[in-house]
């Protein structure tokens with residue numbers, strides 16, 4: 001196995017009907033979601049602003065005892081083919097009449113009723129342009145289809161790994177992720193929607209195929225007549241038997257991280273005067289997590305976080321953590337006096353990039369480094385990983401680690417769902433892809449924040465980053 005100083009080879013998704021009135025009587029033919037009096041802001045505030053509001057007070061707001069459900073006629077829209085990473089299009093497309101509403105209704109038409117009637121669903125996203133407007137549409141259609149409760153991140157914010165963590169922790173039936181991942185945001189750029197199941201992993205093809213089929217025959221959207229939910233304050237709003245709880249985007253995820261890692265150990269590393277750390281949040285969703293986790297809980301210096309405020313257009317940036325788009329971080333890391341450890345993550349916080357002082361670690365090697373050191377460095381893996389896996393295009397470093405540690409090893413086709421299936425079967429703990437995705441069975445998504453903590457744990461057990469790579473060379 002070789003270390004990777006110069007390898008640049010992988011440049012990488014209610015109301016209860018009891019008490020609710022359903023009105024299948026069709027309104028006038030021109031009655032659409034946007035003209036129904038059901039408020040759909042089609043012109044979001046064009047001023048780009050920070051996503052994180054200052055208030056964190058919790059409150060319960062009671063609405064009416066029952067909610068009215070309207071049936072809005074609609075027509076199929078072409079091109080809504082859904083993959084496991086969801087539906088991704090330009091914002092302008094999603095803002096066309098009923099485009100998002102059709103897909104959301106098609107999704108409810110595709111799920112078995114027990115998966116959403118009176119159920120709890122999670123909603124969050126990476127803070128990009130149109131997320132707040134989309135949140136209101138999704139909440140009203142969810143209520144219209146009989147969902148019992150929506151847990152939504154404050155200001156619509158939840159990273160992709162955090163959605164997976166919240167689904168699993170709160171035993172929700174699934175969740176919506178509003179993100180176009182590492183693609184740029186803003187009125188001229190990209191938007192996306194994805195649905196994850198109760199395990200926390202993206203919905204299987206059997207469901208995404210049904211969603212697509214239903215987009216081709218859809219004729220009606222069920223919408224609850226409720227006001228827009230205030231997403232800026234943590235708290236519960238009830239309308240009859242339907243409720244929306246605005247949750248803190250960080251706390252459930254932070255709790256999980258405290259179970260997985262030894263925070264004292266990482267705190268010790270970050271407090272060392274001879275250890276420099278730099279994290280580039282790329283003005284994307286991990287900005288909401290970086291200060292509470294790295295600075296407030298782990299003692300990183302506040303100035304070790306760059307671009308740490310999530311913005312709707314990612315500060316005109318391209319939130320793809322690679323050597324091209326995270327160039328500011330790369331430049332700092334390649335200085336003689338640069339930090340020892342650097343990292344960046346993408347729009348929704350699942351992809352990641354890892355750097356040392358004057359070197360870059362390919363994703364293929366980072367998963368191998370993690371696997372080789374996990375048992376010793378990370379409490380969650382103290383009994384040893386159950387198995388290791390990589391996608392087919394990912395280099396074979398991990399194979400060598402599996403061989404040496406005598407661990408079950410799997411090579412899977414490209415696509416995170418293949419890892420999730422192995423995890424659900426109890427056969428896999430650590431996995432990675434060449435496209436800057438690394439994860440473990442603590443959730444069912446790749447996890448950019450977690451990866452940085454993995455590396456810090458390992459760094460504490462070995463003394464310096466270079467030494468990790470030297471260590472790996474011995475394998």
Ligand SMILES: O=P(O)(O)OC[C@H]1O[C@H](O)[C@H](O)[C@@H](O)[C@@H]1O
Nearest residue numbers: 085181182351414415416433435
């Ligand atoms: O959501 P993203 O980070 O864009 O990832 C979307 C997809 O990208 C690549 O194709 C990966 O191989 C998949 O596993 C992943 O599901």
